[in-house]
Amino acid sequence: MADRPDLAASAALAERVRRPVTFCYLDILGDVVRVTDAPYSMKIVGSGDEDMDGFTFEAVDTRVVSVGPVKAKDGGTDTVTLQLSGLIGVDGELMNQIGNKANWQGRDARLWKAMLHPDDLTQIGALWSFYTGYMSVPKIVGDQSSQTISLELESYLAFFGQSSGRTYLDQQMYDSGDLSAELAIAIANGAAQPN
Structure with a gap:
């Protein structure tokens, strides 16, 4: 698994119309979450990454799940924030897991990118890893009608750099x-x- 786009994905990134998609892995104890903002669920094979190969990343509605920007700096990256749907009744299982810090705090979180062809949405080039860190602090934001879980991710360097x-x-x-x-x-x- 590369840590940057391959030649085909780089060429697609340079195009005027592009369609990048994100893949997210959250190592929540007892229920690993694998989701993507691609327009369809994708089973990954041949990536060489044990957290991806053989697993299906479920397509999610980007209006209820989003990944904040990843900004590199000295000593690691800034905190990355994930917004997850947290509606009572609909997301009850996830809400129960988030309620217990031992299920998520300090556990792995990984993000990958891929490029899709803007017309037929087929994958261009290989996936690449662009963020690896730990889950840190989730916060429940909103009310029963529009509740979300805001989950902060810390890079390995930032996590170990804290006193x-x-x-x-x-x-x-x-x-x-x-x-x-x-x-x-x-x-x-x-x-x-x-x-």
């Missing part, structure tokens, strides 16, 4: 005989042994 706030200095709380924190502080302060 965790974790420390080993409180290890003694879990093991009363562990003096490693005191020893580390003593060494940092130039003392031979902890007090």
Whole structure:
């Protein structure tokens, strides 16, 4: 799987009329989501990507599902926002999964692009990967008549670049005989042994 368009897709991108489509993979625990904004569902074969090959990406209405822009910068990309349909009753299963952070937080999210011929909507060239990251913070936006799920995705670099706030200095709380924190502080302060 390439991380940029191949020659055929690049030529299609240069045309005056173009039809790019997006494929989205969300590793929600117990129910992986594979969707596309192509005008028809597509079963992917021969991409060489285990998250794609042999799976069908279901066509979704772009009025209720959308992918925000992916903007590259130093240290990774900006946060990418997905808008998913979140209507009670219609999307109840997804709403229940989103309600449990363990089902989505920190799990993989991937996006790919492809080019379709603007006239007959056949695929031009190969798919290419353009975003890989982690699901971060979903928010329910709206009311019962027009509710959506706004799901933020963080790039791997941004995700690992955040300070965790974790420390080993409180290890003694879990093991009363562990003096490693005191020893580390003593060494940092130039003392031979902890007090």
